[in-house]
Amino acid sequence: MANLVLTTFDWVPDMPRGHVRDIRVRWALEEAGLPYRVESVPFHHRSAGHFAHQPFGQVPWLTDGDLSIFETGAILLHLGELSGKLMPADPRGRSDVKQWLFAALASVEAASQPWSFFKFSGDTDETPMRAFFDGFLEARLKHMEEVLAGREWLAGAFSIADILMADVLRLVDRFEGLATYDHCRAYVARATSRPSFLKARADQMAHFAAAD
Amino acid sequence: MANLVLTTFDWVPDMPRGHVRDIRVRWALEEAGLPYRVESVPFHHRSAGHFAHQPFGQVPWLTDGDLSIFETGAILLHLGELSGKLMPADPRGRSDVKQWLFAALASVEAASQPWSFFKFSGDTDETPMRAFFDGFLEARLKHMEEVLAGREWLAGAFSIADILMADVLRLVDRFEGLATYDHCRAYVARATSRPSFLKARADQMAHFAAAD
Numbered sequence: 001m002a003n004l005v006l007t008t009f010d011w012v013p014d015m016p017r018g019h020v021r022d023i024r025v026r027w028a029l030e031e032a033g034l035p036y037r038v039e040s041v042p043f044h045h046r047s048a049g050h051f052a053h054q055p056f057g058q059v060p061w062l063t064d065g066d067l068s069i070f071e072t073g074a075i076l077l078h079l080g081e082l083s084g085k086l087m088p089a090d091p092r093g094r095s096d097v098k099q100w101l102f103a104a105l106a107s108v109e110a111a112s113q114p115w116s117f118f119k120f121s122g123d124t125d126e127t128p129m130r131a132f133f134d135g136f137l138e139a140r141l142k143h144m145e146e147v148l149a150g151r152e153w154l155a156g157a158f159s160i161a162d163i164l165m166a167d168v169l170r171l172v173d174r175f176e177g178l179a180t181y182d183h184c185r186a187y188v189a190r191a192t193s194r195p196s197f198l199k200a201r202a203d204q205m206a207h208f209a210a211a212d
Numbered sequence: 213m214a215n216l217v218l219t220t221f222d223w224v225p226d227m228p229r230g231h232v233r234d235i236r237v238r239w240a241l242e243e244a245g246l247p248y249r250v251e252s253v254p255f256h257h258r259s260a261g262h263f264a265h266q267p268f269g270q271v272p273w274l275t276d277g278d279l280s281i282f283e284t285g286a287i288l289l290h291l292g293e294l295s296g297k298l299m300p301a302d303p304r305g306r307s308d309v310k311q312w313l314f315a316a317l318a319s320v321e322a323a324s325q326p327w328s329f330f331k332f333s334g335d336t337d338e339t340p341m342r343a344f345f346d347g348f349l350e351a352r353l354k355h356m357e358e359v360l361a362g363r364e365w366l367a368g369a370f371s372i373a374d375i376l377m378a379d380v381l382r383l384v385d386r387f388e389g390l391a392t393y394d395h396c397r398a399y400v401a402r403a404t405s406r407p408s409f410l411k412a413r414a415d416q417m418a419h420f421a422a423a424d
Contacts, residue, residue, distance in 0.1 A: 051355075051358075055315075055355050055356075055358070055359050056315075056319050056351075056352060056355045057355065058319075066304075067303070067304060067307055069307055069310075069311050070311055070315070071311045071314035071315050071318060071319065072314075072318075073314035073317075073318055074307075074310045074311040074313070074314045074315075077310060077314075078307065078310075091279070092278075092279060095279055095281055095286075095290065098281075098286045098289060098290075099281050099282055099283045099286040101286070102283035102284075102285035102286040102289075102317070103267075103268075103282070103283050103286075105285075105314070105317055105318045105322075106283060106284075106285055106317045106318070106321070107268050107270075107283070109318070109322070110317075110321070110322060110325055113322055114326040114345070117341070117344065117345075117348075118341060121340070121341060121344065125339060125340075125341045127337060127339055127341070128333075128337075129329070129330060129333060129337045129339070129341070129342070130341070132329060132333065133326070133329075136329075139268075140268060143263075143267050143268045143269065144267075146263075146267070147267050
């Protein structure tokens, strides 16, 4: 029996609430129906013990018995291997899920994260480099739009790859970056209407609100 | 018996030569001693067939029989599971390798790639956002410096996680971004002195030179 503990911050500012990365792990745990509990570490004072679990001082991490895992991609992969509900059983389906799991991070978030930093900063930069980063994201979204035009989920049934990709695209959508990408926007709406996501988001909001 | 085919571009401009991402896959294949062959797709005209294997029109991808995999992280994970030489056998060691594989992409390259775009562009931007991206990379390198102060490789023996992390840090080093990070620089030197890397780089350089 898995003994799963998800660790996140005790508090974060208002802006990132609903988008702290523990939501990806909560979402997968809810989707799989795996029992878990949530623990907190201080946002303001990051201890040596925190860095022992997460070497960059970020959150989340997951412990499963004496195994401790950081990086949401790695945590989702672990949960996908633990549960039959988060990825298919056949080798080809599993391989597809894994490549899309990496693609969500290394192809899409690699472009959306720098873009989101411009947005978070107040969106006043109008330099050539800003235009470059806009174009970098546009190129990736254009291809995602083609991918999502032809399928409901990235790799057959809903999987950990969709949790990660939808969470990445959800932040783009928050800043209206999906306005001209109908299939991407519909995909985010489809994914985030799942009860597992709604529960995960409500739980994250309640967790941080409890610390105010 | 694996039937591995690595596909990359037929040609690229001088600047990225030695850094095209097929080098990560070549490196792992050489390290594992797995037989493979290399095929090319046009850099200038990217066909529907290309997008069928790599939805973003990038390289590389790997086929293993009728399995086709894109994303270097996913390809390295596949090779790690195929060979006993690229990751440890025990569950904890494998979990450590996987979290560092994701960390190389989502924690370190997520910061080094935007930084490298400023470098590639001629390094003339002096905006507040440029300072932000510099600080983002510095924060990640500071933590990597602490991690690498205490170990030769990321997860026990040399693994696919080191191939990915060393390749990510190698590009930072090319632009002298590791000047004040002795342990990171030594790690890159240690990883890239391996015969498997030297062969991979020489093969990539020869592959693109043949098309000139």
